[in-house]
Amino acid sequence: MDETILEARNLRKQFGGLVAVDDVSLRVRRGSVHSIIGPNGAGKTTFFNLLTGTYKPTRGQVFFKGQEITQVPLYRRAHLGMGRSFQITNIFPNLTVLENARLAVQAMSRINFQFFRRAESFTRFTDRALEVLTLVGLADMADYPANVLPHGGKRKLELAILLAPDPDVLLLDEPTAGMASEQVPELLATINVVRQQGQKTIVLVEHNMNVVMNISDVITVMNLGKLLAEGSPAEISANQTVQSVYLGELYNPSEN
């Protein structure tokens, strides 16, 4: 089980004179939960966007399942088994909740250019979409337009869209962003279910320290665009440098 599924080699991203990500390398083990943390402006989100293909790196390479994907466009990575979520809620607001999830299933199929059949007549896609909506707890809302969902519901839908095509690696960009703190455990439970069901690999960019410490196998700490430290949650909480940069201000172990 020590196989690397996603790897970044010496990634660098420069915006004009600003080096947002500076020579960062990372190996994500298959089946692990790997978190990326760091203070604001550490380059976490830029790094995340380099992994998902939203940005192309100035230098360096990205490998997925042993294959180089540095130049592979965003939409193709989904077909390789990479799914990503967004920090800002990112759904199809005027389509129904079911249609949101159904589209994510359809994307992996070969029916995208069938002009003359009703989309609903492909029942296995609808069935799969309903299955995922049930998993995240939105099955009752299936026929509502997505924009009537409360914020927490939209975050769940976001997760359903992500899970629907059954990707091998889930890249989550601050999944708890803007969530009420009492909803966080529910989300964590769902992530755990997903993980245990399907042997998923999860890469997480997160601010919420309690979340990260609870569910991660490996934590990578970034600061000022560079890799600062990497290790298990225990190692990271014990790391003096990390504490001085980041944890000291935000994470208080006595809270748990």
Place this chain on the structure above:
Amino acid sequence: MQSTRSLPRWRRVFQSNRLYLAVLMFLVVFPHLVGWITGDSPFGVGGRPRGQSVFWQSVFIEVFILAILTMSYNLIFGFTGVISFGHALFFGLGGYILGLVLQMTDLGPEIGLVIGGVIGVAICGLLGFLMGLVSLRLRGVYFAIFTLAIAEMFFIYIGRWPLTNAEDGFALNNIPELLNSTRNRLTYYYLALVLVVLTFLFIRRLINSPTGKVLLAIRENENRAQAIGYNTLTFKLVAITLAGMMAAGAGMLHVILNKKVGPETLGLTYTVDPLLMTIIGGVGTHAGPLIGTAGLHLSERVFNREFIIGSTTINIGQNWSLILGIVFIVVVLVFPQGVVGTWARWRQRRRAARAPTEGGDV
């Protein structure tokens, strides 16, 4: 809703389309109805295309042609979320290509019509595809400006092209007798009506298909559509190619009706009119373009003239653009979803108020 689901399929189809079918029935009998009321035969008076029925046929043929153009515009603007300011290019170019094949070759009217029609639709589809290929990576206003520039370029160039008599255009008289809008206007009326119905059905089918759902997803959130694995450029290309082909067809109907090909068909009017008609009728709805086109064009035909009330003469025609502009501003500010969207929302709210427990039935 359970009760309608148990009905046989054809009854369900019939029930959900009964309003459309009623309008269609009305349009089928309309020329005869006018003829019966006014006493002017729908085939003309005294062997000439005169009389109320024939006049209204031509007004409605114009509505049908604009409806096809507007529906094609709605496919990219309303359903895919791509704003183009160059749609007139396809409308005008379709007419020009058909006109050139009919007038400048020896193919004869019938074969010329078929070949010119096929070539025109194909070229406009290809042009839409190529325009999309170079420019659809641009989003929003940049794409709109690009399409505007291309369309205006054709407008200016063809308006100065000696082969087609520059800005005068050329007359189209080598057309099949059956489609001669002077002698066989009623036939032309039904032909245009059939093409409206076919365009409507085609677009509705497309939007309900897996492909159409992706178009809607692109309109809703293109970034997300890409993230879940759709190559959105391909789907936008499909939409703009199909829309270009349909607009070319509308342009051909237009030049056959008017028996004249001129550069004004490439002008901004035929981009802006479909845009206004789509917005007023309801962006991204199936009935919206039809209602918007009929409403705007018919009211223009009815009100765009002088009214004499007692001793005062009111010339609405002079102020027609102003009135249209005010209507448009009001619609955008007060009813941004247009006639159809506003009506659908109102009905939905009323239903929700009546049966609050059946909230899921939207």
